[in-house]
Amino acid sequence: MTTHLPAALWAEALKLRRSRVPWVTAAVLALTPLLAGLFVLAARDPQTSGLVGGKTQMVGVTADWAGYFTLLTQIDAVGGLLALGVVTAWVFGREFSDRMAVDLLALPTPRAVIVTAKFLLIVAWSAVATALVPLVAPAVGGALGLPGWSTGLLWETVGHLAVLSGLNTLLVTPVALAASIGRGYLPAIGLVLIAIALAQAMAAIGAGAWFPWSVPALASGIAGAAGGAISATSYLLVGLTALAGAVLTMAWWRLADQR
Amino acid sequence: MTVPTIQTHDLTKRYGSTLAVDGLTIRVAPGEIYGFLGLNGAGKSTTIRMLLGLTQPSRGAALLFGGRVSGGGVGPWRRVGYLVDAAHAYPGLTVGENLELARRLHGVTDPGAVDRAIELLGLTAYRDRRAGILSQGNLQRLGLARALLHQPELLVLDEPVNGLDPAGIVEVRELLRRLAHQHGVTVFISSHILAEVARLATRIAVIDHGRLLAELDADDLERRSHPRLLVDARDRTAARAALQTHGFQVVDDGDGGLALEDPRALEHPEDVASFLVAASAPPTSLHVWQEDLETFFLRLLSEHQHQGAAR
Numbered sequence: 001m002t003t004h005l006p007a008a009l010w011a012e013a014l015k016l017r018r019s020r021v022p023w024v025t026a027a028v029l030a031l032t033p034l035l036a037g038l039f040v041l042a043a044r045d046p047q048t049s050g051l052v053g054g055k056t057q058m059v060g061v062t063a064d065w066a067g068y069f070t071l072l073t074q075i076d077a078v079g080g081l082l083a084l085g086v087v088t089a090w091v092f093g094r095e096f097s098d099r100m101a102v103d104l105l106a107l108p109t110p111r112a113v114i115v116t117a118k119f120l121l122i123v124a125w126s127a128v129a130t131a132l133v134p135l136v137a138p139a140v141g142g143a144l145g146l147p148g149w150s151t152g153l154l155w156e157t158v159g160h161l162a163v164l165s166g167l168n169t170l171l172v173t174p175v176a177l178a179a180s181i182g183r184g185y186l187p188a189i190g191l192v193l194i195a196i197a198l199a200q201a202m203a204a205i206g207a208g209a210w211f212p213w214s215v216p217a218l219a220s221g222i223a224g225a226a227g228g229a230i231s232a233t234s235y236l237l238v239g240l241t242a243l244a245g246a247v248l249t250m251a252w253w254r255l256a257d258q259r
Numbered sequence: 260m261t262v263p264t265i266q267t268h269d270l271t272k273r274y275g276s277t278l279a280v281d282g283l284t285i286r287v288a289p290g291e292i293y294g295f296l297g298l299n300g301a302g303k304s305t306t307i308r309m310l311l312g313l314t315q316p317s318r319g320a321a322l323l324f325g326g327r328v329s330g331g332g333v334g335p336w337r338r339v340g341y342l343v344d345a346a347h348a349y350p351g352l353t354v355g356e357n358l359e360l361a362r363r364l365h366g367v368t369d370p371g372a373v374d375r376a377i378e379l380l381g382l383t384a385y386r387d388r389r390a391g392i393l394s395q396g397n398l399q400r401l402g403l404a405r406a407l408l409h410q411p412e413l414l415v416l417d418e419p420v421n422g423l424d425p426a427g428i429v430e431v432r433e434l435l436r437r438l439a440h441q442h443g444v445t446v447f448i449s450s451h452i453l454a455e456v457a458r459l460a461t462r463i464a465v466i467d468h469g470r471l472l473a474e475l476d477a478d479d480l481e482r483r484s485h486p487r488l489l490v491d492a493r494d495r496t497a498a499r500a501a502l503q504t505h506g507f508q509v510v511d512d513g514d515g516g517l518a519l520e521d522p523r524a525l526e527h528p529e530d531v532a533s534f535l536v537a538a539s540a541p542p543t544s545l546h547v548w549q550e551d552l553e554t555f556f557l558r559l560l561s562e563h564q565h566q567g568a569a570r
Contacts, residue, residue, distance in 0.1 A: 004366070007366065010363055011360045011363055020351075102313060102343055103361075106313065255330060258308065258314060259308070259314065
């Protein structure tokens with residue numbers, strides 16, 4: 001595997017670089033500080049901010065750096081899953097949509113290596129896209145003139161974002177499977193949207209700790225105590241979901257009939 | 260004994276109740292150009308997919324270079340180039356990048372391989388153009404370039420001249436012939452352009468409903484095809500009677516004229532003319548007609564379908 005992996009990684013990186021989807025999703029993710037900033041701005045003056053102001057009051061957003069970073073983490077917990085899901089759907093699904101999958105299946109580079117390279121590229125994309133957020137966030141918060149800045153707070157947020165990014169990255173392996181079985185990116189994007197919707201619903205009924213796709217949002221504190229307390233079992237479920245998605249995707253590429 | 264490049268034993272593929280390929284057994288020797296003919300849905304593409312390990316047989320086996328083909332393994336793919344499902348490419352990558360990607364995944368260490376493939380398929384002017392804006396013909400050339408890039412010993416091509424203009428078709432035909440004759444490359448080619456296959460192939464297989472109907476080389480084709488002496492006369496009734504008097508079995512040629520399949524008539528048409536003149540039914544035309552591949556193919560399928568209906 002190691003002899004073929006560099007070539008497969010190079011190929012996947014080239015395809016990713018030349019696509020619009022990963023750039024657009026990374027840019028959208030990097031702009032989430034603007035959205036968080038908008039909410040914090042509304043929290044500063046809730047009476048004149050209409051519905052958004054009311055909402056910020058309801059969830060207890062404070063108009064300072066701590067509130068801003070908390071909100072940013074919560075937005076990225078859900079937005080990150082959506083963005084990562086779209087990129088994963090694209091990385092796997094485009095081979096079928098572009099009708100190029102057949103050209104990847106009878107090569108000296110084994111199929112398992114190609115699938116591994118795709119997953120590694122998704123991990124790399126996730127790391128880079130996540131790293132963009134704390135680069136943009138201080139500028140937005142600074143422009144808003146928020147009180148209560150501390151470097152420690154920034155690093156704490158970076159840590160939270162990294163954990164959330166890791167959880168979301170683990171949770172997109174079933175998306176790769178859906179793109180493979182569905183032979184295109186649309187079924188996979190459908191799965192992402194369903195997973196996000198179900199995650200909200202499960203958190204709302206207090207069962208989020210048992211639904212893997214709810215775990216990142218709950219870990220970010222988005223649902224407060226009402227969403228259900230996450231435990232080691234919750235993280236274990238995330239790990240098992242990731243493992244099942246990766247193993248089944250690999251098996252599908254190796255064994256499924258390619259009609 | 261030379262190991263066949265392609266060998267199938269009782270190769271069978273069933274999708275639910277549909278039998279896509281039914282007990283196919285073929286052998287393709289090194290350096291052969293093997294034409295694989297059949298109507299749409301005859302089982303050509305499924306056979307090709309099993310040869311490439313893209314689909315697992317329900318029964319039987321496919322062997323390439325003597326080794327059993329299996330999906331997912333490294334297999335013999337370094338020695339195989341293929342173009343199936345019409346040519347496609349990553350639309351956002353240039354022609355050069357598409358080929359560079361293929362070069363690396365094929366483990367070809369020589370970066371010059373890309374330039375050679377581009378030159379071979381006449382794609383030099385398009386090297387830096389995105390594949391998404393190529394014409395179908397140039398996309399087909401790109402697909403062929405990708406199949407040839409790593410100098411394979413076996414080429415598996417499904418409709419390789421699709422979308423090519425007449426000059427392109429001739430170019431590809433000559434290229435494949437050269438690869439087979441000068442470099443010993445085995446070519447397994449499926450096409451619906453029968454005349455093209457007839458010009459190129461050293462052996463031809465015809466399949467229908469997943470079954471091998473006939474497998475023949477160029478000599479077989481000539482022998483199997485039915486040469487006929489087509490006769491026309493102003494008085495066809497008199498001409499028919501005269502020929503029957505001389506012991507010929509006369510059949511209709513389908514256009515109202517008369518046809519003789521008797522070797523005596525085919526070898527000595529001048530005698531037939533003499534008989535007709537002597538019987539006061541002089542011929543207005545007399546010529547030997549030999550069935551081309553297309554007619555042979557359609558006749559074979561029709562016979563097979565009639566046999567099927569009779570069963």
